[in-house]
Amino acid sequence: MPDWFYRTVSRPLLFQLPARTARDFALGFMSTLTRLPLGAAMIDFLGHMRAPQELQRQRMGHVFPTAIGLGPYLDTEASALPALARFGFGFVEIGPVRIQKDQSGSLIERRSAQQAIRFSASALGLSLAEAEARLRAFKTRHQPLLIRLAARTETTAAQATAECCTLLDRLAAQTTLFSLATLEQAQTQNWTPEEWQTHLQTVAGHCAQSNQSVRLLLCVPNEFPAHDTTEIERWIAPALAAGCCGIQLTGSVNEGADVLVGSPAFAPARELTRQLRAQFGPEITIIAAGGIHEPAEAIALLNAGADLLQVDTGLVFSGPGLPKRINEALFYPTAQGQPADQTRAVEMTWFWTLLLGIGMLIGSVLALAIAATRVVLPYDESFVGLRRAALHAINDRLLLFMAHDRVSLAGTMITIGILYLGLTLGGVRRGLHWAQQAILYSALSGFLSFFLFLGFGYFDPFHAFVTAILFQFFLLAVHSRLAKPNNLPAPNLREDWRWRRNQWGQFMFVLHGFGLVGAGLAISAVGVTQVFVPEDLQFMQTSAAHLHAANHQLVPLIAHDRATFGGMLVASGIAVLLPALWGFKQGERWLWWTLALAAPPAYVAAIGVHFAVGYINLWHLSPVFAAFVLYAVGLTCSYQYLCAQPRETTSASAERLSTATVKQA
16 A cells, blocks of 8 residues: 555545554455565565665664664554565564463554554563464565563563563574563562562573574663663663663553553653663664654654664554655665766666667657658558558548557657656666666567567568667666666655645556556557457448458558557556656656656647547547546646755755764664
8 A cells, every 4th residue: 555545545444444443454455465476576566665775774783774663563463564574664573472462452542633543551462372373474585573572461570581581482583683571560560679680681691592693672661761860770771781782662652551652652752762872872772663653753763862763653644655755864865975976878877768768759750750641651551562542542531540540659659758858867867766667667568569560460660670779778778887876855754735735646647657558458459359449440430341351461550550559558658657656756846847748749649630530539539538637637736746845944854864874874
């Protein structure tokens, strides 16, 4: 559920359901999706969420792909971890894990006004048996796995120690990163300092005996009194002395016997993080969590001194794209610091994709000139064995019909050329990987469509000539080097009205892209099978059998036009779809103008030629008008976001992050 679908369709519907029902449905859907043959690949394709390699961090003997981790409160039963792990996280957590889970309460209450979720504290997490079953089914790809350990609430200090050691023994084969969540229990039951110290030393010693690479953190409540040095010395300092390598915040605040996860936990998390960093220095690892619902809040916790962060309810109230947006904000200072690339242009991808776009544009303009004048070329006449006048004699609307196909094809090719030029100059030249992928996937689909019409025995020399030249540019683009990302706009850190409206704009472009791909596949299928639709034959007032009887090469000639047009629609659909899925970022004005300038040639050609030749059938033209409406709405809704000048406060926050990023790296 990308943000453009979640914020426009899914969230309004899910928020009408009870919190548990909505959660179970969403997690169940994602869990089922990853079990399908191409389900995981679909998540990666729609989201394009993997963190840039530059965001890697090394802490506690682990390499984290990014500082952003998945907290335990979104998927409390760890049922959809294979899907959630693909959302751009650097690590994932499950827990708290207990020997046995208390089933006395199961409250889940959504509080939209507070942007929080209330849970029964005793029912959170998993039993040991459940955790083992989940972990057997879950294979992390490249992220560390963090397991939060807890004891049953009714146990004594000695029993809690024994239970935690048992959990370590059973789970140490799954990970070497654990968090000890017994501090709240120790405070509630008034453990003596000696009991607390013995508990810590025993558990930490058990870690060292079982595996020297095991790392243990102390889980500290967000509401811990940050400025009470006496409490810090009593509860936290002994844990670090006993061998804990860092501190993890619980990410929640208490509300009676229940816990509240979400925005109310953010302010305590920031204050506690700042105090812990000031008191214990840079050596310990701090994992901050609580109410991260926007990139600005993630930056605030990093600036307060956190090394790593955890996100959970942010995916509920903001959207599944939140980790990606945070990663983009973290990457911004890195990209801005890249030195200018001195590589020769001919060695760079953008040079060859630029030639690919220019070549497509020149070829399409020539095709339009031919289609709008004589329609058929000498080699067309040679193939059918008839001159232009003879073709007109067979059916006085035949050349008009062929012109309608070829003008529509040329207009679509012009659109593709403009898209390639815009994606190259605005994206590929600035090292944007998604722009490169959009061009290459689009071009590949176009080249593959060249073979659709060969089965009819017709070889178009002009088409083959243009394809051969462009294919060389394509191969050189594939084997050349993409620049490192540079000159990126300041990231969007807040969910303002521009961002929310843009979700609708992005949704419209995604629908438009998928629609073009579907239409292209359908037209290609018609072109290589029945060739004509009923409206075509009605316009020419004839039948396919009559045309075939008049000249057995005539239908293959028309099929060639149809198959080519369908292939170009697929290519244009991909060139619109992939930027819509991956490239909508605040301030990317060039992308909006690329999309705005690319559309008119295709729509003017497709609609104009129908009226010019008299092929006016509203049912036949309705998909074109529907697509144009989607495009226009998409441009309107995305304009303020894509063309907005980033606010100075946004830029300033991102620049402040630069210092924090360097320190944490």
